[in-house]
Amino acid sequence: MGPITAISWAPSGAVRIVDQQLLPDAWRERDLEDAAAVVQAIRALQVRGAPLIGIAAAMGLVAGLREQRSAARDAFLTRQTELEALLGAARPTAVNLAWALARMRCVAQATSGDGRALWERLRAEADAILEEDRAMCRRIGAAGLPLIGAGASVLTHCNAGALATGGIGTALAPIYLAHEHGRAVGVYVTETRPVLQGARLAAWELTRAGIPCTVIVDSAAAALLREHRVQLVIVGADRIAANGDFANKIGTYGLALLARHHGVPFYCAAPSSTIDSNLENGADIPIEQRPTEEVTHVAGRRVAPESAQVWNPAFDVTPASLVTGYVTDQGLVRPPFRPTA
Amino acid sequence: MGPITAISWAPSGAVRIVDQQLLPDAWRERDLEDAAAVVQAIRALQVRGAPLIGIAAAMGLVAGLREQRSAARDAFLTRQTELEALLGAARPTAVNLAWALARMRCVAQATSGDGRALWERLRAEADAILEEDRAMCRRIGAAGLPLIGAGASVLTHCNAGALATGGIGTALAPIYLAHEHGRAVGVYVTETRPVLQGARLAAWELTRAGIPCTVIVDSAAAALLREHRVQLVIVGADRIAANGDFANKIGTYGLALLARHHGVPFYCAAPSSTIDSNLENGADIPIEQRPTEEVTHVAGRRVAPESAQVWNPAFDVTPASLVTGYVTDQGLVRPPFRPTA
Numbered sequence: 001m002g003p004i005t006a007i008s009w010a011p012s013g014a015v016r017i018v019d020q021q022l023l024p025d026a027w028r029e030r031d032l033e034d035a036a037a038v039v040q041a042i043r044a045l046q047v048r049g050a051p052l053i054g055i056a057a058a059m060g061l062v063a064g065l066r067e068q069r070s071a072a073r074d075a076f077l078t079r080q081t082e083l084e085a086l087l088g089a090a091r092p093t094a095v096n097l098a099w100a101l102a103r104m105r106c107v108a109q110a111t112s113g114d115g116r117a118l119w120e121r122l123r124a125e126a127d128a129i130l131e132e133d134r135a136m137c138r139r140i141g142a143a144g145l146p147l148i149g150a151g152a153s154v155l156t157h158c159n160a161g162a163l164a165t166g167g168i169g170t171a172l173a174p175i176y177l178a179h180e181h182g183r184a185v186g187v188y189v190t191e192t193r194p195v196l197q198g199a200r201l202a203a204w205e206l207t208r209a210g211i212p213c214t215v216i217v218d219s220a221a222a223a224l225l226r227e228h229r230v231q232l233v234i235v236g237a238d239r240i241a242a243n244g245d246f247a248n249k250i251g252t253y254g255l256a257l258l259a260r261h262h263g264v265p266f267y268c269a270a271p272s273s274t275i276d277s278n279l280e281n282g283a284d285i286p287i288e289q290r291p292t293e294e295v296t297h298v299a300g301r302r303v304a305p306e307s308a309q310v311w312n313p314a315f316d317v318t319p320a321s322l323v324t325g326y327v328t329d330q331g332l333v334r335p336p337f338r339p340t341a
Numbered sequence: 342m343g344p345i346t347a348i349s350w351a352p353s354g355a356v357r358i359v360d361q362q363l364l365p366d367a368w369r370e371r372d373l374e375d376a377a378a379v380v381q382a383i384r385a386l387q388v389r390g391a392p393l394i395g396i397a398a399a400m401g402l403v404a405g406l407r408e409q410r411s412a413a414r415d416a417f418l419t420r421q422t423e424l425e426a427l428l429g430a431a432r433p434t435a436v437n438l439a440w441a442l443a444r445m446r447c448v449a450q451a452t453s454g455d456g457r458a459l460w461e462r463l464r465a466e467a468d469a470i471l472e473e474d475r476a477m478c479r480r481i482g483a484a485g486l487p488l489i490g491a492g493a494s495v496l497t498h499c500n501a502g503a504l505a506t507g508g509i510g511t512a513l514a515p516i517y518l519a520h521e522h523g524r525a526v527g528v529y530v531t532e533t534r535p536v537l538q539g540a541r542l543a544a545w546e547l548t549r550a551g552i553p554c555t556v557i558v559d560s561a562a563a564a565l566l567r568e569h570r571v572q573l574v575i576v577g578a579d580r581i582a583a584n585g586d587f588a589n590k591i592g593t594y595g596l597a598l599l600a601r602h603h604g605v606p607f608y609c610a611a612p613s614s615t616i617d618s619n620l621e622n623g624a625d626i627p628i629e630q631r632p633t634e635e636v637t638h639v640a641g642r643r644v645a646p647e648s649a650q651v652w653n654p655a656f657d658v659t660p661a662s663l664v665t666g667y668v669t670d671q672g673l674v675r676p677p678f679r680p681t682a
Contacts, residue, residue, distance in 0.1 A: 024646040157560075188652070191636065191645070193534060193558040199636070199645040207648035214650040215636055217534040218560040219498075219592025223657040226594070251560025253567070254599055261598055295532065295540070295556055301640035304532070304540040305365040307548035309555040311529070316564040 003162035003169065003176055003209055006052055007059065007130070013066050015059045017047045020163060020197075024204040032056075035064030035083040042090040042097075045195055049164020050238040050274055051133050054096030057087045058104055058126040065122065071115035080108055080118075092286040093247050093315045094238040095276040100129055130166045136271040136329035137167030144174025144234065144269060144327040150183040153230045155221065155259075158192045158249035159201035160236025160269060170269040171234040172206065174327065179211050187211060188230055190218045192249060194294035194312065218251050225262040233259045234327065237270040244320030244337025245282025246270070250313055256322035268318070269327035282317035290314045344503035344510065344517055344550055347393055348400065348471070354407050356400045358388045361504060361538075365545040373397075376405030376424040383431040383438075386536055390505020391579040391615055392474050395437030398428045399445055399467040406463065412456035421449055421459075433627040434588050434656045435579040436617040441470055471507045477612035477670035478508030485515025485575065485610060485668040491524040494571045496562065496600075499533045499590035500542035501577025501610060511610040512575040513547065515668065520552050528552060529571055531559045533590060535635035535653065559592050566603040574600045575668065578611040585661030585678025586623025587611070591654055597663035609659070610668035623658035631655045 010016040014031035015038055022028050030046065032038045038060030041047045047056050064083045068076045084101045091097065104122055111121040148154065160171035168176045178185045187206055192198035199215050206213040216224060224230065233255060240246040246268055259266040279285060292310035296302060304310070326333040351357040355372035356379055363369050371387065373379045379401030382388045388397050405424045409417045425442045432438065445463055452462040489495065501512035509517045519526045528547055533539035540556050547554040557565060565571065574596060581587040587609055600607040620626060633651035637643060645651070667674040 025643065190560070191534065193532070193560065196639075196644050199649070203649040204646045207646055212650065213648075214652050215645045216652050217591065217636060218558070219531070219534065219595055220652065220654060220657070222595030222598060223591065223654060224652070226657075229652075250558065250564065254560055254563030254595065257563060257599060257602055258595055261602075295558060298537075299640040299642035299644065302366065303537050303640065304556045305545045305548055307554075308540070308544040309553065311555050311557050311561065311565070311570075313561060313564060316561070316567075 004205060006163050007047070007055055007166060009059070013063055015056060015063050017041060017056065018163070019046045020048060020201060021046050023200050032060060033063060035060045035086050038063070039086055039090045048197070049159065050094035050096045050236065051165040051170065051271055052163070053091065053094055054100035054273055055130050055133055055166050057090070057097050058100040058129045060087055061101065061104055062119070062123045062126045065119055068115050069119045073114050073118065076115040076118050077108060080105070091288055093288045096273045099273050103129065133165055133271060133273070134167035137165050137169055137173050139329040140170050140269050140271065140327055141168060141173030141177035143329070143332045144267065145177045145181070147232060147267065148174050148178035148183065148185055152178070152183070152232070153186045153188065155188045155224065155230040155233045156202060157190045157198060157235045157252055157255055159197040161202055161205050163201045163205055164236060170236045170271065172202065173269065174234065175206070175211060176209065179209065185211060187213045188224060189213055189215055190221055190251065191215055192251065193218055194290070197249070221255055222258050225258050225264055230264060232265045232267060234267045234269055237268050237274050238315055239285050240268070240270060240275045240337070241279040241281045241285060242277050243281045244323060244326070244335055245317055247282065247285040247287065247315045247317050250316050253316040253318045256318045260322050265324040266322060267325050267327050268323050271329050282319065285317055287316070288314040345546060347504050348388070348396055348507060350400070354404055356397060356404050358382060358397065359504070360387045361389060361542060362387050364541050373401060374404060376401045376427050379404070380427055380431045389538070390500065391435035391437045391577065392506040392511065392612055393504070394432065394435055395441035395614055396471050396474055396507050398431070398438050399441040399470045401428055402442065402445055403460070403464045403467045406460055409456050410460045414455050414459065417456040417459050418449060421446070432629055434629045437614045440614050444470065474506055474612060474614070475508035478506050478510055478514050480670040481511050481610050481612065481668055482509060482514030482518035484670070484673045485608070486518045486522070488573060488608065489515050489519035489524065489526055493519070493524070493573070494527045494529065496529045496565065496571040496574045497543060498531045498539060498576045498593055498596055500538040502543055502546050504542045504546055505577060511612065512577045513543065514610065515575065516547070516552060517550065520550065526552060528554045529565060530554055530556055531562055531592065532556055533592065534559055535631070538590070562596055563599050566599050566605055571605060573606045573608060575608045575610055578609050578615050579656055580626050581609070581611060581616045582620040582622045582626060583618050584622045585664060585667070585676055586658055588623065588626040588628065588656045588658050591657050594657040594659045597659045601663050606665040607663060608666050608668050609664050612670050623660060626658055628657070629655040
């Protein structure tokens with residue numbers, strides 16, 4: 001069985017997603033009929049992963065503009081601007097969201113005609129974003145494939161797989177390709193508290209594809225690295241600054257430091273859409289603070305006393321100096337990082 | 342309100358514990374009537390923490406030998422040996438368990454008389470172990486107090502507090518004393534997956550005592566340290582080898598590396614009973630592998646697919662080279678570590 005498909009069009013023209021909050025317990029698709037529903041699904045982490053939320057934003061814009069197909073040009077563009085603002089504020093850290101919406105804006109401005117023509121063009125552009133992401137995932141996989149020799153054991157964090165993209169993932173793409181090539185490959189995945197995307201999503205999609213996967217608690221990574229149980233670490237990214245610093249799921253920075261200390265190569269895999277050339281370095285990447293309940297409650301049960309406070313940044317920033325290489329759709333890029341997008 | 346009491350004698354002579362698996366939801370005391378019940382409670386982590394399981398083993402031996410009070414000397418000692426084997430196999434990593442049982446054995450051998458006399462002597466020795474632990478906790482607190490200035494912010498991992506000892510804890514003892522001295526002190530605690538002793542126990546007992554506590558997911562420690570939100574890290578220990586290497590809750594080793602990288606002092610707090618002079622270094626400390634369910638299930642709900650494997654070491658070993666100082670009942674010991682016990 002190959003990697004799963006995380007996003008598609010519903011027959012109604014809605015955005016069809018897999019509700020990732022219910023995995024691995026249940027596979028339930030949801031049809032998001034308008035932009036507000038897409039924003040809600042992104043905020044609730046039903047759809048997550050930097051590339052995927054970029055795609056979801058573009059598709060959500062199209063779904064939300066269906067009603068404007070008979071509108072005049074100005075009314076259509078005004079509504080597009082409103083929905084862009086709505087969608088653009090869904091989550092702050094992944095730049096793919098702003099990137100996809102800016103691309104949709106440029107396309108609309110460059111297209112003549114009324115609502116119908118504009119909408120058709122935007123729909124085609126959302127399809128292009130989805131298809132390009134799919135293709136970029138394969139190219140990322142090809143770029144990273146030489147890193148995954150037969151018998152390799154890889155550590156990853158969070159989920160940067162098929163469930164985070166329109167295709168076969170970013171960090172997991174080289175692993176899927178190695179598996180396709182018949183190479184025995186094993187993956188260790190950190191469970192990735194607080195939302196457990198590693199245990200719930202990465203372990204699920206990997207084992208579903210027939211790739212052996214071992215889950216560890218996040219804090220076991222140091223012992224794992226010391227025992228030389230993995231030959232490399234690959235993670236995804238939510239935003240890469242011009243100098244190669246990148247934001248990714250909380251814990252990535254610590255993993256990078258631990259990998260460096262133990263002499264284990266550390267790779268960041270991401271498509272061009274994740275690069276933010278406007279930011280000189282990682283210090284300027286906005287870091288989302290998530291609700292305290294993600295930490296105080298697990299599976300609906302309170303695990304920390306009400307009297308305790310919580311600090312819950314969803315991401316941290318890994319400096320480029322800790323990165324062995326960037327696995328991108330442009331190939332394997334060794335530092336110093338220079339954006340090509 | 343002061344720190345709570347984690348262990349005591351029930352009127353029946355059973356070992357009375359607080360069921361730590363139910364905290365912070367519920368405060369329920371359990372009376373463990375025999376050695377088998379104590380073993381079960383230790384294995385199920387209803388009673389945990391290296392000093393506390395040493396105390397529980399000594400007290401459980403006494404509770405289990407109540408029936409032998411009218412036995413002849415030989416029969417009594419034979420039964421003691423059986424119960425020692427039972428209790429000694431409860432968990433492998435914390436040396437306090439073996440230490441307490443060896444001490445009880447020596448005392449019995451040095452005592453003349455029959456079952457009644459031996460039992461009375463053992464009961465007094467278990468009391469002494471409990472009282473000495475209580476006193477050692479206060480001395481550890483005093484030794485660490487100078488580290489906790491007014492306004493200090495401290496990071497700790499797991500629970501090395503009152504719930505882990507017979508007294509006010511080890512790692513948390515200096516914090517309790519600083520609070521007693523009227524110093525404003527704040528604690529960041531890692532939630533400590535898989536069993537969440539940080540979120541469930543440390544945050545609970547600290548805030549109950551009026552000490553502000555902020556819970557973070559384990560993997561947020563690196564970002565916390567980089568932001569200089571804490572001035573020092575203090576953790577407990579389950580076994581300290583002769584060279585100062587020590588085993589503690591999984592994740593401690595990574596924290597020590599991250600603290601070193603960020604120039605944050607890293608302290609290990611423990612009583613003499615945690616030192617194992619027989620082991621030259623940390624490589625020889627046996628590391629307990631815990632059940633996979635601790636990782637695959639949270640609060641009774643499955644979070645990792647059945648198809649995934651799990652690696653779940655309960656402890657890791659931190660080399661002495663990463664330790665700024667040992668906060669012990671003998672004072673603050675700077676490396677190189679030399680056991681005084």
